[in-house]
Amino acid sequence: MFKGSIVALVTPFRKGKVDEEGLKKLVEFHVRSKTDGIVPCGTTGESATLSWEEHCHVVDVVVKAANKRIPVLAGTGSNSTAEAIELTKHAEKAGADAGLLISPYYNRPTQEGLFLHFRKVAESVRMPLVIYNIPSRTAVNIEPETMSRLSEIKNIVAVKESCGNLDQISRMISLCKNRIAVLSGDDSLTLPIMSIGGTGVISVTANIVPEDVKAVVDAFAKGDTAEAMKMHYKLLPLTRALFLETNPGPVKTAMALMKMDTGEVRLPLAPMSELNKEKLAGAMKDYGLL
Numbered sequence: 001m002f003k004g005s006i007v008a009l010v011t012p013f014r015k016g017k018v019d020e021e022g023l024k025k026l027v028e029f030h031v032r033s034k035t036d037g038i039v040p041c042g043t044t045g046e047s048a049t050l051s052w053e054e055h056c057h058v059v060d061v062v063v064k065a066a067n068k069r070i071p072v073l074a075g076t077g078s079n080s081t082a083e084a085i086e087l088t089k090h091a092e093k094a095g096a097d098a099g100l101l102i103s104p105y106y107n108r109p110t111q112e113g114l115f116l117h118f119r120k121v122a123e124s125v126r127m128p129l130v131i132y133n134i135p136s137r138t139a140v141n142i143e144p145e146t147m148s149r150l151s152e153i154k155n156i157v158a159v160k161e162s163c164g165n166l167d168q169i170s171r172m173i174s175l176c177k178n179r180i181a182v183l184s185g186d187d188s189l190t191l192p193i194m195s196i197g198g199t200g201v202i203s204v205t206a207n208i209v210p211e212d213v214k215a216v217v218d219a220f221a222k223g224d225t226a227e228a229m230k231m232h233y234k235l236l237p238l239t240r241a242l243f244l245e246t247n248p249g250p251v252k253t254a255m256a257l258m259k260m261d262t263g264e265v266r267l268p269l270a271p272m273s274e275l276n277k278e279k280l281a282g283a284m285k286d287y288g289l290l
Helices: 020-032 052-066 081-094 111-124 144-150 166-176 187-195 210-221 225-241 249-257 274-287
Strands: 004-008 037-039 073-075 098-102 129-133 156-161 181-184 200-203
Touching (some): 004 210, 037 073, 052 073, 111 129, 144 166, 166 181, 187 210, 210 225
Parallel strands (some): 004 037, 073 098, 129 156
């Protein structure tokens, strides 16, 4: 479950509300594409703008639509430990296969605070948990030594790493001694992270080209480095274009251009600028998507 190409799923909106039918269609798309897992209510799913009720509803819809055909790793993190516990308990009750816990944002806890936060959430449920380290969004970095301590907790089984620092990730992998799986949280670093011991990716790009993202991961896992590198460099210009502006604005725009989504984002995110939209469309055309 904690390897391969896992998609950081967008949350479709239509006229300001969660588009439930659109969400179900996206789940079916990834089942058909043989994506290795789905993450609803992550950063790409605009979890920060979902109400409590919407958050729980999205998880419920995705779990039911997946119907055990594809693993669901529900985003359940918060900067409030109590809220993270409640969201994680809800996901477990709903039937999610695992929870994805972003590190507490804005509070800027110490390393001890991070450890105590994640341990408290882990103690509240039985299901597997994935820690999400993305200091560019949270203003706090989970240090390798802290991740090593967390990896000794039975149901903390993986980490999504978006620190962007291969040296740090290498030290973390070394300290954790194979107790956890390491998933790339940056599409452009999937292959480099796998080369130092990673097991796959939680991908934004897989929202539009799931088979190709999976091809990179599968080729490397099979020992076909040449094919993995070929696909990595094929994907790179498209991936870079998907981050011209704050995620998930560009990927939702791309999905709208492909008639997969309305492209609607919630404030404070705004529609892409026309200049960047043209650049994105150009990258998609070069890739053969338009």
